[in-house]
Amino acid sequence: MRSPAVVTGIGVLAPNGSGGDEFWKATLEGHSGLRTVDRFDSSRYPVRLAGQIPDFEAERHLPSRLLPQTDRVTRLALVAVDLALADAGVDPGELPEYGMGVVTSNATGGFEFTHTEINKLWTKGSRFVSVYESFAWFYAVNTGQISIRHGMRGPSAVLVAEQAGGLDAVGHARRTIRRGTALSVTGGVESSFDPWGWASHIASGRLSRDQDPRRAYRPFDSEASGCVPGEGGAILVLEDPREARRRAAPHVYGEIAGYAATFDPRPGSGRPPGLRRAAELALDDAQVRPDEIDVVFADAAGVPELDRLEAEAIAGLFGPYAVPVTAPKALTGRLYSGGGPLDIAAALYAIRDEVIPPTFHVTDVPSGHRIDLVREAPRSRPIGSALVLARGKGGFNSAVVVRAVRAAATL
Template identity: 60%
Template sequence: MTTATLDRPAAGAGARAATGSVVTGIGVTAPNGLGTEAWWAATLRGTGGIRPLTRFDASRYPVRLAGEVPGFVDTDHLPSRLLPQTDRVTRLSLAAAKEALDDCGTGPDALPDYGAGVVTASSAGGFEFGQRELQALWSKGGQHVSAYQSFAWFYAVNTGQISIRHQLRGSSGVVVTEQAGGLDAIAHARRQIRKGATLMVTGGVDSALCPWGWAAHLAAGELSETTDPARAYLPFDAAANGHVVGEGGALFVLENATAAHDRGADVYGAFTGYAATFDGPGTPRLGDAARLALTDAGLNPGDIDVVFADAAADRAADRAEAAALAALFGPRGVPVTAPKSMTGRLLAGGASLDVAAALLSLRDQVIPPTTGTTTPAADCPVDLVTTPRDTTVRHALVLARGRGGFNSAAVLSAL
């Protein structure tokens, strides 16, 4: 990780960052790379992770593509005692949390008691675990249901298992706002730091690639039925016809900036702005969330160097997002990218993975590409980045929309 210092003179958003919350660790489990640097290298190459499902036989379903995390061997990441009590999503979360904590260079022994906590986002909980135990209940009887079903399916289980494994006994929680959850969790962690916490593990990881989860995904009617992985998920494209589901996400170590400086921590960037809105009847409010996040960061639209789009790959939703961006920045007024085109939409993990991409863009001064889409539709006037773009990146805006009307926006800033 490249070192950034916290003591350079700054004003505006930089001054806020110096006294606010900074990211000192990143952990990634993604369909196109396991581990932060492997995923980032694949993303810059434009290497996708969307492929035919292997976690179950999907041959009889109308949709058979997904973004699965490759090469994840459970026993490489978890002790054997945890295997019977954890779902796939919790195992991915524990791996990401360990990488983030190892990356940040500190541990619970160096922190005050109750000074570190966990806030994660989840959309599905331990869906695969829940399916298996419900099958046992219906086919064999209650005596065959695991006692671990009492918590392994639950939305908060990732937070609990991370806090137990790493002795993080501070204020903790979970948020459930679907795709927006990854940003909402980080914002909640920032609130805990403002209240006095020293360090928070935060972000989102999701996985529901099992028949029960697949039935829920299909019921929403938003999945692409295209069988070509390279053409199945086309955000802002005239041929967009739905998205692809994936699993994984990213977790972070968010620290009080002063505490991070005092221990000489390396820093990826600062979480300088955030806002959330809720759509009214026929009134999308993603643009309002973006404007409010900029205000929270003390920035103007011209200060933003890149937008990581929600990128629904639904024609109406893409038009609405493009219109919101045009209203704020002007038509094609800011580079826009959607690296999730390589992974699929990861539920609560998607926005978190975009935050990781934004932070590494700040570090490496490059905007990662959107794949699949080569030319945006005429009614989506965005400057879509389709090959890696070397450029100055000081402030990045990340957008996310959750099913049901949730909108969230976050600003990440270099120091």
Template identity: 60%
Template sequence: MNGTTVITGIGIATPHGLGIEDYWAATLVGKNAIGRVTRFDPSGYPATLAGEIDGFVAEEHLPGRLIPQTDRMTRLALVAADAAFEDAGVRPGDVAEFDMGVVTASTAGGFEFGQNELKKLWSQGSQYVSAYQSFAWFYAVNSGQISIRNGMRGPSGVVVSDQAGGLDALAQARRQIRRGSALILSGGFEAPICSWGWVAQLAGGRISTSQDPERAYLPFDAGARGYVPGEGGALIVLEDGEAAARRGARQIYGEIAGYGATFDPRPGSGRESGLRRAVELALTDAGLEPGEIDVVFADAAGTPELDRIEADALTAVFGARAVPVTAPKTSTGRLYSGAAPVDVVAAVLSMREGLIPPTTNVRPAPEYGIDLVTGQPRAARVRAAVVIARGHGGFNSAVVVRDTARTARPAPHPQSTGPTEE
């Protein structure tokens, strides 16, 4: 495992609950966690459905001093960070503070915190606005709060590229591992289910307005009408493979083996989307051929145009119906920057269990030409998976996750270092 970047710990919170086992059990049976919004009254809005995390009480997991400083998204991220370290068998004090870093992704920032402080400003006056408003809403706040809480002073940062950001953050963390950092915690979290955040999301024009939770988020389905937002995400402990073996890591879930990222051309240019190229870059970086990929975790935008672009990219790279494709996010909603790290978790659990989770509620339209796993989990030997994520505005990212027991050829080209315009 010399020179590899491996996953040694996972912290996850989704509408299926807190922790790996709750997420995986619900995902395998295709349990639908999408329902009517409860965090505010959605009756005055065209969209009323979301994937919410029920029963999360931050005070049960975090010291009281952190509660007034943090948005819901950061509280979820802090709890997931604790779980990831515990899962990895690492206490932050075990690693030198400058050898540990945090790289997270964010799409919305702390919307709910900002909304509450604006209410105070309008209704009570500026003297009632919290001083924590200066950072609690900010995109980088999860990286900051996690690093402070755990004494992590190594290379850190935040990536803002919508849903693609979750993979871009993992790729940045992988670069830092390759440059000598011992441990990087990486992933993404979102909690945008508040009235102000809802208005911002509706402005994008891609949210499903269906009132039926079972038929609201339907990628690659003739009934596709947009996506359903959700809250949650995953944080992943990444380490150098050799260093993880030396410290006796309790488990290695898999390897971040390849990464590719591109930008789409300007709208109206008539040029091909950059998604296909992003997947090809990731495969080249991993040193794998398309036929060596056992499953693709799709971005699954849920709109006919974007689903067609993704399906065309997949058939161009892998062939028509040549590789199983799945989108378990249809059961939780689209978690923005948290979605792709959750898919990475699903990919390594597929390797562990030999099961590909299904795409909930979807009846795949044959014209897309992909082998979409629906209904029941599919038994398969999963040794390598591709995870795809796209961000609003033309971001395309792909990551190859590989079983560390698999022997692969060395990559013929150096690692992709970031997006390129197609």
């Protein structure tokens, strides 16, 4: 029997809360992290809202030598890893370096760092460009910097699939655990809120132009007008349960029980999107039936047609109104590679506390969606298994099944 992968540590940096407890409290109480972009003058842009992490001071958490060579996204990743390792009670220095791996996802890379350096190139000349530009912009830099900082030399990787990439990273990390790696640090974070990055977000064509944080991002609402981008995400510590037991891990949140990914067919082919198939394959991988899933954490694009397609996939797989659906990301914005791991974190807290977080700010769900969207107030109920869905622009679909740890899984 293949060894399961259990989650023993969670590190969260989200627009509505830094640290797992703060994020979870804000998620249940409806505290939003959506606010007007304030890192540059956004007044001349048609979109001005973002999910921003306030008061993040990297110098309070990281050595000064790291600051000149890292973008904000890497600093967020390093701090999230520190939070996850502390939560798991892990001291990397006490574990075999080749027994620990790092698998992360990142969709945008170090946008602010590279924009600053390219501006120097244009205005001052090449001799003013930082030598760290050679890697600080790269989407793989987070995996590399985490590996170096903590001496983790085991199987490592980076996956890129926009919003779906974070789930892909967790799925791949689980694969390394099953192949014999004792511990893997995995997940994703994002941050790309400089003028260049902001223009890129707007160019996606999926952002809401509403300036009211309560109205701008309302997934599955009849008046949905797009999404709000966010920064941050979550890092998880995955372990072989025998290793977690050997070192007396302080807690085990749950098991990554199933994972699958698909790709949408080309437009105009007449074939259905691949999200439902990804969910079906993830359930098969976890060996659970649809009626054994207690809640679905939706991708929740906020774009009417994409919401309709996701609702169709959920209702088609589970039956109309048959399973509670939620999208706590309405309070944080879409975090791209950080969004899926943050939903996994929320699912694990939901399993622990037996409560489904609601989707705030949604007032009218079209009857044609046929989904039971949990809105405005948490819903208390036992949760044994949760399905997390994510879609990335360009056709990526990913699904993860998170399950409460069964006695058999710890043997």
